[in-house]
Amino acid sequence: MSSDITNRPIGVFDSGIGGLTVLKEILRVLPDENTIYLGDTARVPYGIRSPETVIRYSFENTKFLSFKDIKILVIACNTASSVSLDAIKSRVSIPVVGVIEPGAKAAVMATKNKKIGVIGTEATIKSNAYTKAMKAINEEVEVFCLACPLFVPLVEEGWTEGHIASMVAEKYLAGFKNKDIDTVVLGCTHYPLLKKVIAEVMGAGVRLIDSAIEISQEITVILEDLGMKREKKSPSFREFYVTDSPERFLNVGEKFLGQQIEHIEKINVGN
């Protein structure tokens, strides 16, 4: 395979900034890759929208990244992965990875008593995507799903610790009580920032699955299998695109990514 292909960037899209937790993990595991990140900040959040609208937005994001000549497409948003992965796969001729399957696989591997909890946005939970993915791996697992709409605004407000975060987590996760769950999937890219609070409420025996970690392994395997992994010859590049003004994205985003964001540009997708 020519060196051209390995140099083509990994394309990542998310509804906003949440997917930066996924990009962070990709960069940790694959630091020599070129990457392009698109955050659809003019239309975030996706988690409260209908499947039709999320699919339309996902198509438009995919179209933008396809023009950037990416070698693999990563859907870093749980909601978009839940409802649009299959539709996107049938539209592009490069590998497409969503966050659901890697997270589902890791949860099924991790559980000992086959009782798994999934938390996510309204749209992700309604789609039943995690349950379907887990049952496809092992029919015997019992999956309990819970939408936690306030978690995203809590994280965006920076209230990831303290009384309010704990009380909100307790109120939602009460739905998991007496279910004997031993594994919980953090089915939204914002939720790893609430890991500490969620772990406290769920108790020490419960394992939390962070899709960002799992998807990075999946991407590595695919790139290696296809001989598309980049080897460092020159410095790698990171490009960022947003659909609303970059200001707010930069403020919160660098906290999510854990490094500085350069080369950011506002673009229009879809209209």
Place this chain on the structure above:
Amino acid sequence: MSSDITNRPIGVFDSGIGGLTVLKEILRVLPDENTIYLGDTARVPYGIRSPETVIRYSFENTKFLSFKDIKILVIACNTASSVSLDAIKSRVSIPVVGVIEPGAKAAVMATKNKKIGVIGTEATIKSNAYTKAMKAINEEVEVFCLACPLFVPLVEEGWTEGHIASMVAEKYLAGFKNKDIDTVVLGCTHYPLLKKVIAEVMGAGVRLIDSAIEISQEITVILEDLGMKREKKSPSFREFYVTDSPERFLNVGEKFLGQQIEHIEKINVGN
């Protein structure tokens, strides 16, 4: 003036469902009017977006309603009113009313010590629209502004009472402590649903201003002045349009409006 004009509907747009609290008040005061409501649910919320994007969305909503031959345009969203009212006024040939000026006027009338608090979304607060509007009426008022980003998701989750709502309100409104404020403007259409909690935190001596009530008076005056007020000859109609699927809008919306929503249709604006 011909009866044709009086029969033309009042057009109301909002970023989503919040504006239904405004429509509810309009219908209480002007029950014989025909009304068309547009909720831009595919792109809600506006309060976290840049002025440029909010203006673009507002133009697109205005264009849609203009084609419906409305006689007056009501911008029921505080964020959209804050940043796009002037721009819209210069584009259409019908009266345009936003929620800022009526609310500002009522607050300046209500305050005794000339110390007014304003709470709203990030975009509304950043725009300084309330402060400008109040200072234009009375230069001497002191205005203290506070963004409360979690209030909207709290209301949409239905958690308008109880411990969590109280703690969130206390945390935000601590910024008003020791300011000797005697009047607070609820500068977001969702906030009237948190009136009880906000009143408890602010204390009995503080007057809360609900823009929905004020804007309805303003609309009545304009329609009467221009001879455009409808007199009941036949039943009035209520049409609703949303940009995402109607399901979620119907679930939460009827609570906001306090009556059943019929004649709802999904449409596209802007793309």
